[in-house]
Amino acid sequence: MERPGFLPRQRLDDLLVLLRDSGYRVIGPQLAEGAVVYRDIGAASDLPAGVTVESGPGSMRVIKQDSPRQFAWANGPQALKPRLFKPAESLWQVQRDAQGRLSFARCDETPQAVAVIGVRACDLAALRIHDQHFLESEYRDPYYARRRERLLLVAVNCTDPATTCFCASTGDGPAASGDYDLLLDELEDGFLVTSGSPEGQKLSAALALTPAPDARCEVARAAVERAAAVQTRRLPPGDLFDRLFAHRDHPRWSEVANRCLACGNCTQVCPTCFCSRERDETPLDGASSVHQREWDSCFTEGHSYIHGLVIRAETRQRYRQWLTHKLGSWHRQFGRSGCVGCGRCILWCPVGIDITEEVHVLMQEPVHD
Amino acid sequence: MDRYFLTQIFSTCLVCGVYDMKPGVAVHKFSSCDGCQLAFLNLGEELLELDRLVEIVHFAEAGPFDEQTPVAIAFVEGSISTQADTERIRRVREQADFLITIGACATSGGVQALRNLADSGAWHASIYPEPEYLDSLDNVTAIREHVKVDLELWGCPVNSRQVLAAVRALLFGVLPETDRDKVCMECKRQQNVCVIVAQGVPCLGPVTRSGCGSLCPRFGRDCYGCYGPAEALNTASLGKRFAGLGLLPEQVVNRFRAIHSHLEEFAPPQGPDYDRE
Structure with a gap:
């Protein structure tokens, strides 16, 4: 295996300049609206230095520390999903001419190449699932595909998971295992740089890095191991289909519905949820119309609306749909669980419902009075 | 209201978009602040397009005043708070094929329905030397409590996009779409950071109907x-959850009551902590 190169922290801007010179719009983590969010990055000084995150179910606060580290935070609410699967986008439009003839046109945009810095292992795992869904299924999504083809990924191994994280138990983190162009390990004074693709190798070569000594590699490895060891939440391993579907009538579904707001936040921050709805936006003159796709959720009534009937009218049914799909029927659809252990659904649930806790109870035989 | 009926009212040539007769539109005001009518007046150039497509028969705030002529669509702003209102809303209904309430006041009673929770007679007596001259009902009510409403547009105020849609x-001869999803859905589509989770503020987004474009959370404040x-x-x-954020039971109740106090859905939960009054 290739020995990682060492990039001193003060040279991080070299990487950003290199990416920009290679034609990429550079997106990276920033501190905004009280959280770590991915935005355009001008210089390395835009990165959230000394920022760490204190979190629990339904609550998080950013803590500023006197530290040079720029990637010492657990994931923010979103990462790659909104870059590739847009929260709202126009798919096609139709125009009516003076003779009443209709002409349809696909909304084609050629997206700029984007480089995202700071991607975590959980988000790379989620990306693999979205690639399966949007690119490798029978119906390839051209909108997703165009953006995916122009995406460069600079992953950073996670050393500071949130208390809500459980990627170690799903096998998706905290170390990135592939599907990146470049991988960084953050040390106090700089970064180990490993390339994972021909494009990454080119970038790495252009940076002309010196090989990292063993001692630095050992420090980096130990930090990632610690990030796995500190995680306290976990999901049961394997395909939970049989056990969850055998408990369709478990009283816990009603109990969780007493707390669940059916607001859909868990699905919107989930990096693997991919449901959408479509609708038309028509200007007042009625001569044209734009067909829009936007994020939907199995927690909305429209999601289960069929021929005048909402199939899942109750929150109990919606939560059950979400969880049994995510952890059960997902296996039959994609050959793995739909959960990558990022913990966002726990952290960003306004009332702090914990999927690991719910699953634990739902797997037990119901206790009858 | 079925499709057949709608196409009868709005009989238009689908090819050229021209109507046999332009459908008449009225905009009526009851007890309200006039803010929802601004959804029309703020349209800018689209107001000219609207004028090309429909005949604006009555819209006192904009100029035209004619409460007598029958119309295809009557927009109604404001709640019913006087005896005269109760009679006028019946006439509005009789003259309209399709009645749309616009805004919180018309749709639920709005802010002024807060007086339903108080002794309004005592308030009148303490302010006015001769309260007997006031025409003011004890309780403020929504339009739907008086006449049949065909469509409700929510918001305080409604926006132009809702009205135009x-x-x-x-x-087109179809019923307008109604979206009863939560504000959270719009908020996440805009990639806002959740203000409950990141700031610990009592945001009502998880129980509130979308349509505003998550205006408040977009600017970092709670819905x-x-x-x-x-x-x-x-x-x-x-x-x-609000109690967990440090709100007292009374503050939780007031949070839900502010704009739509007259609605059962936002009434305080029953229980020792939330007893009414």
Whole structure:
């Protein structure tokens, strides 16, 4: 295996300049609206230095520390999903001419190449699932595909998971295992740089890095191991289909519905949820119309609306749909669980419902009075 | 209201978009602040397009005044708070094929329905030397409590997009779409950071109907529910969360009551902590 190169922290801007010179719009983590969010990055000084995150179910606060580290935070609410699967986008439009003839046109945009810095292992795992869904299924999504083809990924191994994280138990983190162009390990004074693709190798070569000594590699490895060891939440391993579907009538579904707001936040921050709805936006003159796709959720009534009937009218049914799909029927659809252990659904649930806790109870035989 | 009836009212040539006769539109005001009527007046150039498509028969705030001529669509702003209102709303209904309430006041009673929770007679007596000259009902009520309403547009105030979408759909001869999803859905589509989770503020987004474009959270503040209740409500759980954020029971109750106090959906949960009054 290739020995990682060492990039001193003060040279991080070299990487950003290199990416920009290679034609990429550079997106990276920033501190905004009280959280770590991915935005355009001008210089390395835009990165959230000394920022760490204190979190629990339904609550998080950013803590500023006197530290040079720029990637010492657990994931923010979103990462790659909104870059590739847009929260709202126009798919096609139709125009009516003076003779009443209709002409349809696909909304084609050629997206700029984007480089995202700071991607975590959980988000790379989620990306693999979205690639399966949007690119490798029978119906390839051209909108997703165009953006995916122009995406460069600079992953950073996670050393500071949130208390809500459980990627170690799903096998998706905290170390990135592939599907990146470049991988960084953050040390106090700089970064180990490993390339994972021909494009990454080119970038790495252009940076002309010196090989990292063993001692630095050992420090980096130990930090990632610690990030796995500190995680306290976990999901049961394997395909939970049989056990969850055998408990369709478990009283816990009603109990969780007493707390669940059916607001859909868990699905919107989930990096693997991919449901959408479509609708038309028509200007007042009625001569044209734009067909829009936007994020939907199995927690909305429209999601289960069929021929005048909402199939899942109750929150109990919606939560059950979400969880049994995510952890059960997902296996039959994609050959793995739909959960990558990022913990966002726990952290960003306004009332702090914990999927690991719910699953634990739902797997037990119901206790009858 | 079925499709057949709608196409009767809005008989238009689908090819050229020209009507046999331009459908008449009226905009009526009851007890309100006039803010929802601004959804029309703020349209800019689209107001000219609207004028090309429909005949604006009555719209006192904009100029035309004619309460007598029958219209295809009557927009109604404001709540019913006087004896005269109760009679006028019946006439409005009789003269309109399709009646649309616009805004919180018309749709639920709005802010002024807060007086239903108080002894308004005592208030009148303490302010006015001769309260017997006031025409003021004890309770403020929504339009739907008096006449049949065909469509409700929520919001305090409604926005131009809602109004135009409703007019456009009706001109096509279909019922306007209603979206009862929560503000959270719009908020996440805009990639806002959740203010409950990241700031610990009592945001009503998880129980409030979308349509505003998550205006308040977009600017980092908590939704106060002006678009009214969404579907699949769980106010009890959200109220408990607000208590966990440090709100006193009375503050939780007031949070839900501010704009839509007259609605059962936003009434305080029953229980020792939330007893009414």
